[in-house]
Amino acid sequence: MLAFAAGDAGAFDRLYARHRGTVFRFVARSLPTPADAEEVFQEVWMKAIEARHRYEPRAKFTTWLYAIAHNHLADRWRKKGLSLVPLDAGEDGPVHDPADDPSHEPFAQVAAGEAMARFVAAFEALPPSQREAFVMKEEAGLSIAEIAAATGADIEAVKSRVRYATAKLREALDG
Amino acid sequence: MAERRDDPSNPAHDESRVRDAFRALPPLEPPAALDDAIRAAARRAVAAGPVADAARPARRWAMPVSVAAVMALAIGVALHVDRETPVIADGSPVAPPQEIAKPAAKEAAVIAAPEGSAGTATREEPRAIAKGETAAIVARPTPPVPLAKDTATMAAPPLPSREERRAANAEPPAAPPPAVRDVAPPQVIAPAPAPAPIAPPVGASGPAADTARAAPFAAKRMKSESAASMERAVPESPERQLERIADLRAKGLHDEADRELARFRRERPDYRISDEWLARVERR
Secondary structure: OHHHHOOOHHHHHHHHHHHHHHHHHHHHOOOOOHHHHHHHHHHHHHHHHHOHHHOOOOOOHHHHHHHHHHHHHHHHHHHOOHHHOOOOOOOOOOOOOHHHOOOHHHHHHHOOOHHHHHHHHHHHHOOHHHHHHHHHHHOOOOOHHHHHHHHOOOHHHHHHHHHHHHHHHHHHHHO | OHHHHHOOOOHHHHHHHHHHHHHOOOOOOOOHHHHHHHHHHHHHHHHOHHHHHHHHHHHHOHHHHHHHHHHHHHHHHHHHHHHOOOEOOOOOEOOOHHHHHHHHHHHHHHHHOOOOOOOHHHHHHHHHHHOOOHHHHHHOOOOOOOOHHHHHHHHOOOOOOHHHHHHHHHOOOOOOOHHHHHHOOOOOOOOOOOOOOOOOOOOOOHHHHHHHHHHHHHHHHHHHHHHHHHHHHOOOOHHHHHHHHHHHHHOOOHHHHHHHHHHHHHHOOOOOOOHHHHHHHOOO
16 A cells, blocks of 8 residues: 555556455445445445545554454444444344345345345345344454454444354354 | 363363363454544555645644634734724713824824923813823713813814914813813823824914814714714603604694604504693694
């Protein structure tokens, strides 16, 4: 990122190639529609490009990038009227009902087995805060501390979110 | 370790199952067009980098420039406010400060140049006016006699002619403006620049006496100007207007009286004309 900020366009290409898939999946699995995901994905990278001069290598680039993504997702949730399911909602907060949401379609197309379908449904039913923490951990490979830094949440809260998410998904797999 | 993970009673086994299920989800990838757009934006940003950096110093100037602009605006407003004619308590407007300050400066020069003891009290006023302290002057109570501001205004008209001065000298010396001496406490002032007096003193006794002699003429002129400007500045009272309409009516100028009455009602829709006045102002 520092090389890119110094004017090395190739450095950005390398960064982008390394993180594009994980960031896109993180965003896509946090938003209801692919169109939303693409829009937010683009916004995240545009923000990273714009803020390149302000990047300071105090934290990992991944943490910085996911912090941007987290902020854009939070904005999007607010705009989409998902304030009933805020990022900081308690673990027993209202749950997004996937049955009301056509977004589960991509997942459903691929999910062959019954257990997998339940898993997908449970995943989409996770509160955004839990889903975000779980995806950051499993998709982006961030540690609990990094997730806490990226989301601005307490480490214990992040641990709790991941634990709750994992438990719900396991229950879905078990039927 | 792997065997232990396969053990259903092990929490790590559950976690592993969940992770495997999550990894089995479809591998989503961003569209190629999006990739191209983002890479192109990055290249554009790098290409525009030096330009953006060059624009930064301009932004650093934004704060000083805005501060300077605010100061200039404040000074402009202050000057503008200074030029506006304040109205003192009795309703007569004060001459604009530049009109006051110039003659006042002249007056101060005339007074302060020599060491005339009679003008000690009057010296302070022009100095205050020349400094633009109009607010302080306006705030003072206004006795019927000319104030310090009046002294300044008095100097504004041209000095009286030689004959007028002679006539003034012939008059008993009861004309000096006492209020000026009452208002301003004796005060030692810095010597003002000492240009030549405007006119040579007639009848001698120094520039202060000359000023005192000029005062009655200037006071007359000031009074007439003040009265005229007061008429312009102070709105007529309803009773005065009605009186005027009644006069018109009494003189038989009914059309004009009707017009004035209509104007009165238009200007003062809330004013209730008493029956007594109605009898006098309405056409019979």
